Amino acid sequence: MPMSRRNCLKSSAVLLAGTVVAGCDESTPGLDASSADRSRIYEAGASPLETSGWTAASGVLPGYPVLEGDRDTDVLVVGAGLAGSSLALHLAEAGVGVILLEERQPGWGASGRNAGHVLPTLKDVSAIRRFPDGGKAFLESFREHHRIPFELAHKHGIDCDATQAGYLHATARAGTFDELKKKSLFWRDEQGQQVEWLGASDVQAITGSTYFDHGVLYRSGGRVNPYLFTNGMVREAVKRGVQVFGETAALTLAQAGARWRVSTASGSVTADRVVFCTNAYETDVVPQFANNFYPLTAYGVSTQPLSPEALAVILPGRATLSEEPVDLNPFLIDAHGRIVTSSIPSSSRPDDAAVHFANHLRWIHRTWPATRDMDIRMDRYWTGRVALRNVEFPGVFQLQPGVFGLMHFNAWGNVMAPLLGMLLAGGLARDRLDELPFPLEQPEPVGNPGKQDLIIRKLLIPAARLGQRLGII
Ligand SMILES: Cc1cc2nc3c(=O)[nH]c(=O)nc-3n(C[C@H](O)[C@H](O)[C@H](O)COP(=O)(O)OP(=O)(O)OC[C@H]3O[C@@H](n4cnc5c(N)ncnc54)[C@H](O)[C@@H]3O)c2cc1C
Numbered sequence: 171m172p173m174s175r176r177n178c179l180k181s182s183a184v185l186l187a188g189t190v191v192a193g194c195d196e197s198t199p200g201l202d203a204s205s206a207d208r209s210r211i212y213e214a215g216a217s218p219l220e221t222s223g224w225t226a227a228s229g230v231l232p233g234y235p236v237l238e239g240d241r242d243t244d245v246l247v248v249g250a251g252l253a254g255s256s257l258a259l260h261l262a263e264a265g266v267g268v269i270l271l272e273e274r275q276p277g278w279g280a281s282g283r284n285a286g287h288v289l290p291t292l293k294d295v296s297a298i299r300r301f302p303d304g305g306k307a308f309l310e311s312f313r314e315h316h317r318i319p320f321e322l323a324h325k326h327g328i329d330c331d332a333t334q335a336g337y338l339h340a341t342a343r344a345g346t347f348d349e350l351k352k353k354s355l356f357w358r359d360e361q362g363q364q365v366e367w368l369g370a371s372d373v374q375a376i377t378g379s380t381y382f383d384h385g386v387l388y389r390s391g392g393r394v395n396p397y398l399f400t401n402g403m404v405r406e407a408v409k410r411g412v413q414v415f416g417e418t419a420a421l422t423l424a425q426a427g428a429r430w431r432v433s434t435a436s437g438s439v440t441a442d443r444v445v446f447c448t449n450a451y452e453t454d455v456v457p458q459f460a461n462n463f464y465p466l467t468a469y470g471v472s473t474q475p476l477s478p479e480a481l482a483v484i485l486p487g488r489a490t491l492s493e494e495p496v497d498l499n500p501f502l503i504d505a506h507g508r509i510v511t512s513s514i515p516s517s518s519r520p521d522d523a524a525v526h527f528a529n530h531l532r533w534i535h536r537t538w539p540a541t542r543d544m545d546i547r548m549d550r551y552w553t554g555r556v557a558l559r560n561v562e563f564p565g566v567f568q569l570q571p572g573v574f575g576l577m578h579f580n581a582w583g584n585v586m587a588p589l590l591g592m593l594l595a596g597g598l599a600r601d602r603l604d605e606l607p608f609p610l611e612q613p614e615p616v617g618n619p620g621k622q623d624l625i626i627r628k629l630l631i632p633a634a635r636l637g638q639r640l641g642i643i
Contacts, residue, residue: 212521215283215450215467215555219275222283223472223510223550224397231401233275234416237437241413243269245598246432246441248420248455251281252396252583253576254447255403256322256591262410264599269439270412271432273419276404279451280583282397283554285470285500285512287490288584289337290316290391291357294562298608307607311593313361318588319394328402330395331505336489337391340373340382346495347384354386364389376487379537393490393502394584403588420446420455423573430572443598445574447591449583450557458569462613463557463578464622469515470554471527474547475507483540484509496634496643499533508549509534514631515553517623523551529635556581558622564590568603568610575613 200218203211211217219230245261247254250272258270272278292298292312298305315321323332339350351367358365366387368376373385408414415434422433423444431440432455452460476484484503485491491501501511511530519525527548535542557578559565564586567575576594579587590608597606637643 209519209521212469212515212553213467215280215465215553217521217552219278219282219397221550221552222397223470223508223552224282224286224395226472226508226550227506228398231275231277234272234404234414237271237415237418237434237439239437241269241437241439243267243413243439243441244443245269246271246430246439246444247447248432248444249273249279249447249449249451250276250400250404250414250416251279251447251449252400252403252587253449253579253591254445255281255400255407256588257445257447257576257595258412258414258591259322259403259407259410260592260595261599262407262412264595266595266599268407268412269441270404270407270414271418271420271434271439272414272416273451273453275416276414277397277400279449280554280556280579281400281587283470283552284396284581284584286331286393286396286502286504286510286584287337287492287500288319288332288334288392288394289490289492289582290363290388290585291337291361292562292586293580293582295356297561297563301607301609309361311589311607315589315592316361316363316585317390318592319399319584320392322403322588323394323399326402326406328399328406330398330402332392332394332399333488333505334390334392335487336376337388337492338368338373338376338385338487338489339387339492339494340377340385341494342381342383343495344384347386350384350386350494354388357388376485376489377491377537378483378486381537382493387489391490393504395504396584399584419453421453423455428572443572443574445576445594445598447576449577449579450555456569456573456575458613458615459567459575459577461615461619462565463559464616464619466556466558466622466626467515467520467553468512468556468581469520469526470510470512470550470552471523471530471548472504472511472550473509474549476503476509476546477544480541480544480546481507483538483544484534496638498631498634498638499530509546514627516632517628520553523548527551533638560616563608565613566590566594566606566608566610567613569613574598574610 199220
């Protein structure tokens with residue numbers, strides 16, 4: 171990423187210490203702001219889309235027009251991330267009339283900014299087990315569709331580096347390996363996934379690193395460029411008749427007889443049903459959707475394409491990599507031979523690309539010592555926002571008859587957002603919400619929205635970084 175003069179100076183300091191962290195030029199693309207504003211923008215997870223590594227190869231795609239005037243449709247979808255795009259596409263496939271409104275442009279939110287991991291499992295299924303049917307129907311859907319990014323990309327010809335190269339949990343610890351194996355039994359035996367338990371030689375063949383002695387590999391996982399995936403779904407939705415409007419924020423929601431009207435700055439949409447897919451980029455249109463989650467700022471960072479020597483050394487098996495038991499460097503190499511990694515930024519310096527990249531580079535040097543002499547250069551640094559809940563399942567809400575929310579996918583939206591978009595589309599199209607494989611909830615306000623930021627960002631992550639620097643974890 172082109173960097174500010176301030177960061178450029180910092181990179182030079184690190185460079186003196188023997189590590190090349192970045193090329194420097196004068197500015198951040200798309201951002202002309204004072205240093206305080208810049209920090210606020212990064213803190214809000216709203217760095218310009220041009221800063222996202224996922225736009226590096228394609229550029230930011232041409233936008234959709236602003237809504238002018240009054241329109242009418244069956245279902246209005248608000249928010250064009252992975253959830254709203256999948257919902258719109260699957261509704262259109264079922265013959266339902268759809269308008270999709272996006273405050274900026276499709277993929278602007280977390281969906282254009284994430285780490286690209288396609289994890290084919292769930293962190294925790296206990297919330298699902300508490301569904302009225304014990305989670306049977308949802309787990310059946312997950313079993314069938316946990317490869318959904320690859321399936322949709324293939325079905326619709328979406329060019330988004332959707333690559334099923336496997337998802338590897340690698341560790342240097344025997345105890346952690348035992349836990350990973352135990353957890354994998356559910357996914358292997360009850361979900362029918364291809365899971366492999368790897369010893370030192372196999373895990374080292376995939377990672378290229380002698381640091382790891384054990385691994386659990388999920389063959390059906392991998393990576394995706396989430397910005398291009400989201401925009402590909404939108405493009406396919408348009409082909410099926412969906413009207414898409416960009417730079418068009420939903421501003422108010424009002425009842426219009428038995429229907430609903432959403433107003434924008436220069437028009438309105440009247441619909442039988444409205445679904446808000448606004449995730450952590452909430453507005454006050456529906457206050458109940460704005461106060462029912464814990465926002466957390468996260469960042470992504472990508473490098474310039476690696477040299478052939480570095481590509482031969484680093485992760486030659488190209489599986490998407492998660493280090494266990496603590497993953498501070500979720501890691502992949504994309505189709506352009508670039509490293510993409512991600513974490514949670516420091517509270518005081520959310521826009522400081524050089525400091526955050528230096529942490530990753532230290533880890534890369536530890537994991538692949540041969541890279542210490544290699545020139546690995548940062549290209550882009552960006553932030554985004556995730557929305558956490560009290561339960562490990564996204565929020566699917568019915569506020570009133572006809573007003574829905576599909577949101578809060580935590581840091582795992584690449585599978586769950588398109589999947590839940592598809593499933594909710596089925597229920598809405600058939601008018602059989604009672605057949606959805608998950609319950610519809612009422613949004614509940616959270617008492618202390620800053621709680622997870624405090625716990626994760628201010629306590630756990632700094633402690634884990636220190637532990638990693640000291641070689642304790
Ligand atoms: C740094 C980072 C790394 C991550 N890594 C991963 C990963 O590796 N794997 C993974 O699976 N997940 C990951 N995630 C999580 C994943 O990106 C999200 O769960 C997912 O993108 C959520 O999709 P969404 O459609 O719900 O929301 P978003 O993509 O955030 O979309 C919401 C949209 O709503 C729009 N909007 C808001 N208000 C209005 C309004 N009033 N009118 C119109 N539009 C509005 C916003 O502009 C925005 O575009 C990561 C997230 C971040 C930030």
